[in-house]
Amino acid sequence: MSAEWPLWEIFIRSQHGLAHKHVGSLHAPDAELAVKNARDVYTRRNEGVSIWVVKSTDITASSPGDREALFEPSNSKVYRHPTFFPMPDEVKHL
Amino acid sequence: MNREEALFEYLLRLGDTDVVLAQRLGEWIGHGPVLEEDIALANVGLDLIGQGRLWLALAGEVEACSKGAGRSEDQLAFLRDGSAFRNLQLVEMPNGDFAMTMARQFYFDHAHLLSLRALARSTEARIAEIAAKAVKEVTYHVERSADWVIRLGDGTDESHARMQKALDALWPYTGEMFVTDAVDVALIDAGIAADARTLREPWLAAVRPVLDEATLALPAGQWMQGSGGRGGKQGVHTEHLGHLLTEMQHLQRTYPGAQW
Amino acid sequence: MYAQLVETGLSKLQARADMAPDEQAFQARIDADIKVEAKDWMPDAYRKTLVRQIQQHAHSEIVGMLPEGNWISRAPSLKRKAILMAKVQDEGGHGLYLYAAAETLGVSRDQLIADLHAGKVKYSSIFNYPTLTWADIGAIGWLVDGAAIMNQIPLCRCSYGPYARAMVRICKEESFHQRQGYDIMLSLCRGTAEQKAMAQDALDRWWWPSLMMFGPPDGESVHSAQSAQWKIKLLSNDELRQRFIDQTVPQADYLGITMPDPDLKWNPEREHYDFGAIDWSEFHNVLKGNGPCNRERLAARVKAWEDGAWVRDAAVAHAEKQAARAAKSTVGASHVR
Numbered sequence: 001m002s003a004e005w006p007l008w009e010i011f012i013r014s015q016h017g018l019a020h021k022h023v024g025s026l027h028a029p030d031a032e033l034a035v036k037n038a039r040d041v042y043t044r045r046n047e048g049v050s051i052w053v054v055k056s057t058d059i060t061a062s063s064p065g066d067r068e069a070l071f072e073p074s075n076s077k078v079y080r081h082p083t084f085f086p087m088p089d090e091v092k093h094l
Numbered sequence: 095m096n097r098e099e100a101l102f103e104y105l106l107r108l109g110d111t112d113v114v115l116a117q118r119l120g121e122w123i124g125h126g127p128v129l130e131e132d133i134a135l136a137n138v139g140l141d142l143i144g145q146g147r148l149w150l151a152l153a154g155e156v157e158a159c160s161k162g163a164g165r166s167e168d169q170l171a172f173l174r175d176g177s178a179f180r181n182l183q184l185v186e187m188p189n190g191d192f193a194m195t196m197a198r199q200f201y202f203d204h205a206h207l208l209s210l211r212a213l214a215r216s217t218e219a220r221i222a223e224i225a226a227k228a229v230k231e232v233t234y235h236v237e238r239s240a241d242w243v244i245r246l247g248d249g250t251d252e253s254h255a256r257m258q259k260a261l262d263a264l265w266p267y268t269g270e271m272f273v274t275d276a277v278d279v280a281l282i283d284a285g286i287a288a289d290a291r292t293l294r295e296p297w298l299a300a301v302r303p304v305l306d307e308a309t310l311a312l313p314a315g316q317w318m319q320g321s322g323g324r325g326g327k328q329g330v331h332t333e334h335l336g337h338l339l340t341e342m343q344h345l346q347r348t349y350p351g352a353q354w
Numbered sequence: 355m356y357a358q359l360v361e362t363g364l365s366k367l368q369a370r371a372d373m374a375p376d377e378q379a380f381q382a383r384i385d386a387d388i389k390v391e392a393k394d395w396m397p398d399a400y401r402k403t404l405v406r407q408i409q410q411h412a413h414s415e416i417v418g419m420l421p422e423g424n425w426i427s428r429a430p431s432l433k434r435k436a437i438l439m440a441k442v443q444d445e446g447g448h449g450l451y452l453y454a455a456a457e458t459l460g461v462s463r464d465q466l467i468a469d470l471h472a473g474k475v476k477y478s479s480i481f482n483y484p485t486l487t488w489a490d491i492g493a494i495g496w497l498v499d500g501a502a503i504m505n506q507i508p509l510c511r512c513s514y515g516p517y518a519r520a521m522v523r524i525c526k527e528e529s530f531h532q533r534q535g536y537d538i539m540l541s542l543c544r545g546t547a548e549q550k551a552m553a554q555d556a557l558d559r560w561w562w563p564s565l566m567m568f569g570p571p572d573g574e575s576v577h578s579a580q581s582a583q584w585k586i587k588l589l590s591n592d593e594l595r596q597r598f599i600d601q602t603v604p605q606a607d608y609l610g611i612t613m614p615d616p617d618l619k620w621n622p623e624r625e626h627y628d629f630g631a632i633d634w635s636e637f638h639n640v641l642k643g644n645g646p647c648n649r650e651r652l653a654a655r656v657k658a659w660e661d662g663a664w665v666r667d668a669a670v671a672h673a674e675k676q677a678a679r680a681a682k683s684t685v686g687a688s689h690v691r
Contacts (some may be wrong), residue, residue: 091536117427
């Protein structure tokens with residue numbers, strides 16, 4: 001197997017947020033690419049966020065805490081949003 | 095060639111370059127070296143399609159002004175033959191391996207950013223607006239391609255060799271980014287277009303330190319492809335563009351007039 | 355579904371009376387809808403089943419990038435190209451969230467990928483079918499993503515926290531996927547006669563495989579019952595399939611195209627659509643490796659991985675060099691003092 005990239009935990013503070021929230025993890029070879037990958041992976045529908053990345057092995061957890069997923073819609077790439085496609089009123093479940 | 099015709103040509107150069115490069119990047123999706131990179135390459139591709147669409151749409155409007163009727167972004171992208179395309183030869187080059195793709199990106203992104211920064215000061219308000227928005231996206235592209243050139247250049251022996259080979263192979267296609275012709279000159283004088291000749295030195299100044307850090311050599315060749323007025327910007331392409339367009343345009347050509 | 359026929363490793367449903375005290379406590383938390391988190395104690399069978407289920411789901415997303423990725427270069431307009439690139443990119447992202455969820459259970463993504471490439475684990479049967487026309491891209495968004503949403507929304511409430519949260523994120527993105535597919539179908543069905551025929555042809559080829567996605571009837575399945583008790587599978591295959599059919603038939607009616615099922619008929623007593631017999635031998639064959647595209651799909655993933663090895667290695671080598679340099683310069687600095 002080729003060399004494995006370390007796992008990083010990603011924390012994001014949105015434009016309207018007060019604190020960084022844990023949104024998930026990703027693999028990157030180093031911190032710089034981890035930040036850039038986090039931007040690509042976890043902020044595709046968002047602009048102007050602050051990103052922290054921490055190597056998973058550097059995290060010490062006190063107790064199984066509740067880590068919340070972050071999702072905030074935004075309008076930069078409009079077609080990503082379901083409301084971009086006007087669906088005929090008669091058709092349900094879309 | 096009057097001012098509007100020149101502007102139309104110039105906008106095609108910008109739009110076609112973006113669309114062709116986006117087409118190349120799209121080929122990587124699902125086949126990248128790691129999942130995070132599929133996502134990142136798609137982002138760059140999406141930025142470029144977005145920019146390309148704006149340039150082509152504007153070109154169509156300019157065409158309408160000068161000829162009474164203008165083509166849509168899709169008519170321009172899907173119904174012109176290769177000799178009518180005005181993209182840089184550099185961006186139609188095949189993806190090759192990841193090093194080749196990154197070398198192509200690295201060479202292009204820096205020049206693209208410099209050009210867009212200049213265009214953000216264009217006297218033509220619509221151009222300035224599109225360029226200003228694009229600058230934000232391309233700033234990121236520049237960082238990304240530099241990051242990869244450094245990691246591949248100063249990575250393993252294999253990655254270094256592949257990266258150097260890619261830089262050497264694509265070097266002759268970089269010259270086209272810094273030459274001007276009659277189309278450019280008319281627009282430069284009016285403060286509409288960026289003067290590509292003035293971008294060469296700042297481009298080298300940006301590229302050299304990255305290559306140094308990457309332990310890679312800046313190629314030294316003097317001869318540039320597409321020179322003497324026979325470059326992609328004048329509609330003279332490599333053999334690669336025809337195949338790219340055949341694939342890209344297939345549906346619109348097979349079902350003329352259909353809406354999608 | 356994306357995770358079809360997930361085995362639990364158990365041969366019968368565990369009755370609470372037969373459980374050890376820690377298993378009983380664990381089951382009680384699940385019954386109380388308290389989320390299980392990564393560092394919590396969990397029965398080995400629960401952990402293993404989740405790893406199987408989540409990884410099948412993740413692999414499905416990644417392999418699923420291929421049939422749709424097949425049409426990026428030929429999308430018939432710049433807008434459609436951008437939308438499709440964004441969708442396929444999202445699928446990559448979904449795979450990534452799911453691998454991340456699986457990794458919280460103590461496996462590495464690289465190991466999961468190795469298992470996929472070695473043919474040791476499955477991915478959803480649906481992605482072994484070819485995309486032959488642009489209409490297939492519409493059909494996949496409409497039907498396949500539609501089916502996926504049916505399954506994924508309940509999973510947002512599943513017992514394992516990291517998986518549930520990944521599903522919440524995925525569900526937010528998924529409805530764009532289904533709508534873009536239906537939007538394509540609308541354009542085609544409102545278009546030329548050839549376009550409408552293209553749409554009908556795509557429905558003809560994708561309908562039955564979409565129904566098979568939900569998996570065989572599982573009323574008798576021990577695995578399904580156990581997974582339901584653990585709250586990692588929340589509705590039966592048949593329930594989901596029926597819901598999907600009931601929801602989708604009117605959508606096809608609106609488009610003016612018909613499902614390739616002569617037995618498809620509204621049943622006013624059941625208040626559901628009756629439908630024809632599914633050819634489960636096709637499903638099992640596809641899972642076994644005999645589908646139209648199994649070999650190509652896996653070969654494409656293996657090739658991408660192997661061709662990319664030198665890239666991944668280079669990035670790690672560079673990171674190690676940087677770390678060594680940083681260490682050396684601190685040592686050097688302290689010597690200077």
